[in-house]
Amino acid sequence: MIIRELMTTRWDNKELITCPSFGTVEKVIVQPGDRINEGQPLFLIKTEQGSLEQISVMITGTLELLNIKIGDKVNPGMVLARMS
Template sequence: MIIRELLTHRWGNKELVTSPSYGTVEKVLAKANTKVSEWEPLFIIKTENGSCEQIAVGISGVINSVHVKIGDHVIPGMVMAFIEDDLLDSDIS
């Protein structure tokens, strides 16, 4: 299994988790309204060439929403989830 540690992109006040490759979602480890740690596995994608990629991102926070389910086809750049970054909380105080 290939471990893909991705950078997120900010959209408004949330971070986007996007697919890095073409493939099919094999596992969804992320659940809405749950806290995740930096580099925690969120998804497993089976790529077109048959390899599996474990997707993790370099932020911690709360998963706001998940936009894929097992069996969904994904393409590079497709939004799979939104995360509210922990750093946003510290900016408010």
């Protein structure tokens, strides 16, 4: 498993979590309203090459919105979730 700690993109006082690679969402570990700590696993993505990527972020905050669910196809730059 590859562990990816992402930098978020700030937009309108919110932090956007974007996808780093092409793949499929295998697992969603968090839900809206959850308090997120730096380095906490958020999602598992199975890449097109077949490896699993564990996605976490390098900030602390509250998850406001999920834009994905298990089985969704994702690509680089796609917004997975929003934090405040």
